[in-house]
Amino acid sequence: MNKIDQIGRMDADALIAGFVEQKESPHTQRAYLRDLQAFFGRPEISVDLAAGVDATDVDAFVKRGESSGLSKATLQRRLSALRQFFDWLSIKGVVESNPARDGRVRTPMPRRSTSASASGPISREETERIVASIDTTSATGRRDRAILMLILHCALRRSEVVRVRVDDFRLVGRYRVLDIRPPDRRSNAVPGDNRPEATGSGLSETLSGRAKVPDHVYRHVEAVRMDVGIRSGMLFRSYSNRNRGASLTGDAIYRIVRDAGEAADLEDVTPDRLRKTGLQLALDSGATGDQVRAHGRYAATVPYAARQEERLRDSAADYVQIGTGRSSASGLGGKL
Incomplete structure (x- = not known):
């Protein structure tokens, strides 16, 4: 049985949308949609693309976020989005294991403090x-x-x-x-x-x-x-x-x-x-x-x-x- 057969009635070309729709909070839906699109570099993905992701891809994504100065909270949310997405795909039978939960994926580190106060005005x-x-x-x-x-x-x-x-x-x-x-x-x-x-x-x-x-x-x-x-x-x-x-x-x-x-x-x-x-x-x-x-x-x-x-x-x-x-x-x- 191929992976498209395994996901049943779910649209094989709308995996991200199918996952995000499961979330109750509109804020979570929008945040996870942005996070997944940032990872894959496109608004939607195919089954084959999702199945081809491994731990090194996820680790590189976290590393790029750290290098660009993203906050620890944002990095953690992005990693959480990936973990939940691949958990969902695993339940659907699209992937055999969750690459975002692999031990080779780094733990997000907080960015270096800047001169701006965390409680002060925002630009x-x-x-x-x-x-x-x-x-x-x-x-x-x-x-x-x-x-x-x-x-x-x-x-x-x-x-x-x-x-x-x-x-x-x-x-x-x-x-x-x-x-x-x-x-x-x-x-x-x-x-x-x-x-x-x-x-x-x-x-x-x-x-x-x-x-x-x-x-x-x-x-x-x-x-x-x-x-x-x-x-x-x-x-x-x-x-x-x-x-x-x-x-x-x-x-x-x-x-x-x-x-x-x-x-x-x-x-x-x-x-x-x-x-x-x-x-x-x-x-x-x-x-x-x-x-x-x-x-x-x-x-x-x-x-x-x-x-x-x-x-x-x-x-x-x-x-x-x-x-x-x-x-x-x-x-x-x-x-x-």
């Missing part, structure tokens, strides 16, 4: 890569990209992201703003009530601030709202079969950001690091220190009164410019 190019790594053809992808865009442009902490409601977005004059709710606020008020009007003289005690939402960022928010199909309530919800409709937790936000970083071959990408990155990009692109401090809510600012629209006209959020399809002009800025 503009790397940030664009993180955002672009998310596939927005699915509702999950559209949700995840909206989360990243809000963290970057509105300087949201993950505890604030989970509290974003559909009706927290409003117009102030010509500009869209997000009412930001503080974390762990114990109150008898119903969420969404007791909020000041856009022209009010101060912030309600149920809010910790407001942030301008650039038009290109709000388009991502609108896409999520359309997917959820509601006009009020929590914006970011689970789409999994187990928790469908439940609000995302802080841990879920952390994983979404971390997975997007790993998909872009970057390690140690966290919501807090992404928040700092947005503020740094604004500073580097010409925003003033006062604008950035106010946008990041590092200190108390004057109430949103008569000068509110004037401040929104020139906000730090406008200087971030990630996901616009164009690069922001570089400026001289200090470090946060």
Whole structure:
């Protein structure tokens, strides 16, 4: 019996797609698809090509990754993808043994440390890569990209992201703003009530601030709202079969950001690091220190009164410019 007969009804020319489809997480699907395509150098492979892989091929792949400076987390994920892929092929009878589990394959070594802090801001190019790594053809992808865009442009902490409601977005004059709710606020008020009007003289005690939402960022928010199909309530919800409709937790936000970083071959990408990155990009692109401090809510600012629209006209959020399809002009800025 030849190998094509052994795999039965599985498409012999779509092995990678057949394997990836078995994974439940969209993030894992996208990451493993990239990893396998990076190894084989093509989007799909034949049975004969898969059967011809040996341990030296896998070891050379890991070595090339180390030489190119990939993080240990990325190298480990790539090796895991290969091991699981060949395990799957072994069960299907396509290969007799798993070359990725051979003792001759090296253990991925961490790359040498660089001058950049693992908790400091990320470069503009790397940030664009993180955002672009998310596939927005699915509702999950559209949700995840909206989360990243809000963290970057509105300087949201993950505890604030989970509290974003559909009706927290409003117009102030010509500009869209997000009412930001503080974390762990114990109150008898119903969420969404007791909020000041856009022209009010101060912030309600149920809010910790407001942030301008650039038009290109709000388009991502609108896409999520359309997917959820509601006009009020929590914006970011689970789409999994187990928790469908439940609000995302802080841990879920952390994983979404971390997975997007790993998909872009970057390690140690966290919501807090992404928040700092947005503020740094604004500073580097010409925003003033006062604008950035106010946008990041590092200190108390004057109430949103008569000068509110004037401040929104020139906000730090406008200087971030990630996901616009164009690069922001570089400026001289200090470090946060």
